[in-house]
Amino acid sequence: MDQSPPPLPSGTSGIVLRSYSGSTFRFDPGALCLELLPTGGPGEFRRYEVLHAPGDLTAWAERSRLTPPPVLEVSDTEVADARRLRDALFRVTTARAHDEPAAPADIDTVNAAAAHAPLVPAVGPGGERAWAGTADGTRLLATVARDAVELLTGPFAHRIRTCSAEDCALIYVDTSRPGRRRWCSMEHCGNRHKVRTLRARRS
Numbered sequence: 001m002d003q004s005p006p007p008l009p010s011g012t013s014g015i016v017l018r019s020y021s022g023s024t025f026r027f028d029p030g031a032l033c034l035e036l037l038p039t040g041g042p043g044e045f046r047r048y049e050v051l052h053a054p055g056d057l058t059a060w061a062e063r064s065r066l067t068p069p070p071v072l073e074v075s076d077t078e079v080a081d082a083r084r085l086r087d088a089l090f091r092v093t094t095a096r097a098h099d100e101p102a103a104p105a106d107i108d109t110v111n112a113a114a115a116h117a118p119l120v121p122a123v124g125p126g127g128e129r130a131w132a133g134t135a136d137g138t139r140l141l142a143t144v145a146r147d148a149v150e151l152l153t154g155p156f157a158h159r160i161r162t163c164s165a166e167d168c169a170l171i172y173v174d175t176s177r178p179g180r181r182r183w184c185s186m187e188h189c190g191n192r193h194k195v196r197t198l199r200a201r202r203s
Helices: 043-048 054-063 076-097 104-114 135-153 187-201
Strands: 013-018 024-027 119-121 127-131 160-162 171-173
Touching: 054 076, 054 135, 076 104, 076 135, 076 160, 104 135, 160 187
Parallel strands: none
Antiparallel strands: 013 024, 119 127, 160 171
16 A cells, blocks of 8 residues: 555544555554555565655655654665665564564664664744754654664554454554554455445345
């Protein structure tokens, strides 16, 4: 699934994705690091790649849950770093969702990105939230990687899951109180499941 340019309405969380049919839906993976995964991925998911140039990474940051969207200066090298981190996170979180060990090389990639200085939050002149100092691609990726470290070592690590739909590989963390979330989005895969179930009953 490809990321879709339309922004979310104010007050909502998650990112807007476009399905195979062309319809858009809101996907809230529950963590900043998981918002990076739908931009492409390793292996068969490389055909969905959207991070080709610096502007692609800055556009993703603008659609992410980072508030306010950081004004970034991104290099081509940092775009390649973003793809490398994303692919490692994809494999690490997929392994965690299936209760399997992650590859040491992927863990090293996440830790190496997290070791850099992250984006630094600050109070703006009017009391608003802002970002202090230089905001570049490396700091952005460090922020994403540190979020991943918090997720993978925190209380919701056991709730990292893949969507239950057979044809969907989106990864999310279930932060709901009952912990029964099954779908990437009720608007998309959850609704498709309901339609299929209803048709099966009628037939």
